[in-house]
Amino acid sequence: MKKVFAYPRALTKKRTHYCPGCTHGIIHRLVAEAIDDLGIQERTIGIAPVGCAVLAYEYFDVDFQEAAHGRAPAVATGIKRVHPESIVFSYQGDGDLASIGMAEIIHAATRGEKITVIFVNNTVYGMTGGQMAPTTLPGQKTTTSPYGRDTATVGYPIRVCELLSTLDGPSYLARVSVHDPAHIKKAGQAIRQAFAMQVAGKGFSLVEVLSSCPTNWGMTPTQALTQVKEKLIPYYPLGVFRMTEEVAGDDA
Amino acid sequence: MERVMMKGNEALAEGAIRAGCRYFFGYPITPQNEIPEYMARRLPEVGGVFLQAESEVSAINMVYGAGGAGGRVLTSSSSPGISLKQEGISYIAGAQVPCVIVNVARGGPGLGGLNPSQSDYFQATKGGGHGDYRLLVYAPGNAQEMVDLIGLAFDKAEEYRNPVMILSDAIMGQMMEPVALPAMRTETTEKPWATTGKQGRSKPNIINSLGLVGEDLERINIELQAKYARLAAAEVRYETDGTGEADLIVVAYGTSSRVVRSAINRLRQEGKKVGLFRPITLWPFPKEALASLAAEGKRFLVVEMSAGQLVEDVILAVNDRAKVSFFGKLNGTVPTVREVYDRILSSLPEGGEG
Numbered sequence: 001m002k003k004v005f006a007y008p009r010a011l012t013k014k015r016t017h018y019c020p021g022c023t024h025g026i027i028h029r030l031v032a033e034a035i036d037d038l039g040i041q042e043r044t045i046g047i048a049p050v051g052c053a054v055l056a057y058e059y060f061d062v063d064f065q066e067a068a069h070g071r072a073p074a075v076a077t078g079i080k081r082v083h084p085e086s087i088v089f090s091y092q093g094d095g096d097l098a099s100i101g102m103a104e105i106i107h108a109a110t111r112g113e114k115i116t117v118i119f120v121n122n123t124v125y126g127m128t129g130g131q132m133a134p135t136t137l138p139g140q141k142t143t144t145s146p147y148g149r150d151t152a153t154v155g156y157p158i159r160v161c162e163l164l165s166t167l168d169g170p171s172y173l174a175r176v177s178v179h180d181p182a183h184i185k186k187a188g189q190a191i192r193q194a195f196a197m198q199v200a201g202k203g204f205s206l207v208e209v210l211s212s213c214p215t216n217w218g219m220t221p222t223q224a225l226t227q228v229k230e231k232l233i234p235y236y237p238l239g240v241f242r243m244t245e246e247v248a249g250d251d252a
Numbered sequence: 253m254e255r256v257m258m259k260g261n262e263a264l265a266e267g268a269i270r271a272g273c274r275y276f277f278g279y280p281i282t283p284q285n286e287i288p289e290y291m292a293r294r295l296p297e298v299g300g301v302f303l304q305a306e307s308e309v310s311a312i313n314m315v316y317g318a319g320g321a322g323g324r325v326l327t328s329s330s331s332p333g334i335s336l337k338q339e340g341i342s343y344i345a346g347a348q349v350p351c352v353i354v355n356v357a358r359g360g361p362g363l364g365g366l367n368p369s370q371s372d373y374f375q376a377t378k379g380g381g382h383g384d385y386r387l388l389v390y391a392p393g394n395a396q397e398m399v400d401l402i403g404l405a406f407d408k409a410e411e412y413r414n415p416v417m418i419l420s421d422a423i424m425g426q427m428m429e430p431v432a433l434p435a436m437r438t439e440t441t442e443k444p445w446a447t448t449g450k451q452g453r454s455k456p457n458i459i460n461s462l463g464l465v466g467e468d469l470e471r472i473n474i475e476l477q478a479k480y481a482r483l484a485a486a487e488v489r490y491e492t493d494g495t496g497e498a499d500l501i502v503v504a505y506g507t508s509s510r511v512v513r514s515a516i517n518r519l520r521q522e523g524k525k526v527g528l529f530r531p532i533t534l535w536p537f538p539k540e541a542l543a544s545l546a547a548e549g550k551r552f553l554v555v556e557m558s559a560g561q562l563v564e565d566v567i568l569a570v571n572d573r574a575k576v577s578f579f580g581k582l583n584g585t586v587p588t589v590r591e592v593y594d595r596i597l598s599s600l601p602e603g604g605e606g
C-alpha cells in the first residue's frame with residue numbers, strides 16, 4: 001500500500017532551487033516515488049544534465065554523476081556497463097537531450113541500452129534564460145526567437161517520442177503531462193513503468209514529460225499550466241509510443 | 253613473463269588487459285584501429301566490455317561514467333578524435349575520475365594526414381580542454397614501454413584519481429618489437445567514492461565538477477592544484493644516455509628519440525660527445541633534471557616531429573642558462589638518421605670533436 005502524502009525516501013530534505021510554479025519539482029517527486037515503490041533506492045544511480053536540473057544530485061538520495069551538456073545517455077551507458085545489476089537513469093531537458101545530445105540519445109535508444117530516461121520538455125532553454133529550444137513551438141516567442149519561431153527559417157520542433165519510436169531498441173516510450181492532478185497520476189504510472197522495464201532487464205525506456213517554465217514563458221504558474229494543456233499537448237500528443245511487454249507490479 | 257612479437261598498438265592493448273582494464277569505449281580512426289579491434293576480440297574473453305561508441309564525444313563520456321562507477325576503463329583515438337574528447341577530459345579531470353586515454357597521434361591541423369606526428373604535445377601537456385587541469389602524460393619509446401606504461405598509467409590514474417594520457421604516434425603503434433608481457437593482474441583497488449548505488453551507505457556518492465558558488469570553485473581548484481603539485485613532485489620519469497660526459501644533449505621523446513639514438517650511436521663511434529635526454533613523462537616535465545644539466549654548461553638540441561612544442565618546455569627548463577637549438581619535421585614524416593646526424597654535427601660546440 002502506498003501512502004499518498006508520504007515524503008518519498010528517495011528524495012533528500014533539501015529545498016529545491018526551482019522557480020515557483022516550475023514543474024521540475026513534481027517530476028522529481030514522481031521519479032522518487034517510482035524508486036521507492038520498486039524498492040531500488042540502494043542500487044539506483046542517476047545522471048544529472050546541464051540545465052535547470054543540474055543540481056538534481058542534491059535532491060535525490062541516490063548515487064549520482066553530473067554529465068556534460070547532452071552527454072547523460074553516454075555517461076549512463078558507461079555506468080550501466082560497469083554495474084549491469086544497478087538501475088541507471090538520466091534526467092534531461094529538451095536542449096540537453098534533443099539538441100546538443102541528440103546523437104547520444106538516439107544511439108543509447110537504438111542500442112537498447114538498459115537505462116531509463118526522464119525527458120523534461122518545457123519548450124525552452126530554462127537555465128540559460130529562455131532561448132529557443134529544438135522543441136519550441138511554431139510561433140513561440142523566446143529570447144532568440146523574439147518574433148516567434150519562424151518555421152521557414154529555423155524549421156520545426158522535434159517530437160522525440162515519435163522519432164525514437166522508429167527504432168527497435170526501446171522497450172518503453174511514453175509522453176505524459178503534469179499540468180493537473182489526473183495527468184500527474186498518469187505521469188507517475190508511466191515513470192514507474194519505465195523503471196519497471198529496467199528492473200525487468202528490458203531495453204531502453206524513456207518518458208517525455210511536458211513541463212512548464214513560467215519564468216521564461218513570462219506567465220504565472222497557472223497560466224503556464226494552461227499553456228501546457230492548450231498549446232503543448234495538441235502539438236505533442238500524449239500516449240504510449242512503445243510498449244514491448246508490460247512488466248510486473250503496474251498497480252501504482 | 254611471456255615474450256612475444258607484437259605491434260605497438262597491440263602490445264598496448266594486451267598490456268591494458270593484463271593491468272586489469274575491463275572496459276573500452278572508442279570510435280574508429282586511423283592509425284589506432286588495432287587497439288579497439290584487439291579490445292573487441294579480447295575483452296569478452298576476460299569478462300570485460302567493449303563498446304563502439306557513436307562518436308569520440310560519446311566514447312569519452314562513457315569513459316567518465318564507467319570510471320566514475322569504479323571500472324578500469326580505457327579509450328583510444330588519434331588526433332582529430334582526441335580533439336573531440338577534450339570537453340569530456342576536462343569534466344573527468346574536474347570530477348577526479350581515473351581513466352586512461354591513448355592518443356596515437358597523426359599530423360594536423362584539421363584532418364591532417366595519417367602519418368606520425370608529435371604536434372599534439374601542447375594539447376596533451378597544456379590542457380586541450382577548458383579550465384586549470386593537468387593530465388599525467390606518458391610517452392613510450394618502444395613496444396615494451398607501451399606495455400609497462402599502460403600498466404603504470406592505470407595505477408597512477410587510480411592513485412591520484414586523475415586521467416592519464418599515453419601519447420604515442422603512428423610509427424610507435426605500427427612497429428613490431430619483442431615484448432615481455434606481465435602476468436594477468438587480479439587485484440582490484442578499493443574505490444569507496446564510486447557510483448555503485450548506495451548499497452546501504454548513509455550518504456550518496458556524487459561525482460561532479462560543478463562549483464556554482466565562487467568559494468566552492470576556488471576550493472575545488474586549490475585541491476586540484478595541490479594534487480598536481482604532489483604528482484609533479486613524485487611522478488617525473490626520464491631516461492638519460494651519456495648526458496654526463498656530453499657536450500651536446502639531444503632532447504627527444506617517442507619516435508624521434510629512436511632516430512636520435514641511432515644518430516648519436518654513430519656520432520659516438522666517431523668520438524663525439526653527444527647524449528640523449530628522453531622525457532618519459534611529458535607532464536610532469538623533467539625540468540629540474542634539465543635545469544641541472546644546463547647548470548653544468550651543456551648545450552641542447554631538441555628534435556621533434558612538430559613546429560616546436562617540446563622545445564618550449566626545454567627552453568623554460570634551462571631558463572637562459574644554456575643554448576637550445578631546434579630541429580623539427582612538419583611533413584608527417586620521421587626525420588632520417590642522416591638528417592639528425594647532420595643537425596647534431598652542426599650544433600656541436602667548437603671542440604666537441606672530443
Ligand SMILES: Cc1ncc(C[n+]2csc(CCOP(=O)(O)OP(=O)(O)O)c2C)c(N)n1
Binds near residue numbers: 095127
Ligand atoms: C557545451 C555547453 N554548451 C552550452 C551550455 C549552456 N547551457 C546550459 S543549460 C543549457 C540549456 C538548458 O536547457 P534544457 O536542456 O532545455 O533544460 P532546462 O534548463 O530548460 O531544464 C545551455 C545551452 C553548456 N553548459 N555547455
Ligand code: SF4
Binds near residue numbers: 023
Ligand atoms: S527557469 Fe523555468 S525550468 Fe528552470 S527552474 Fe525556472 S521555471 Fe523551472
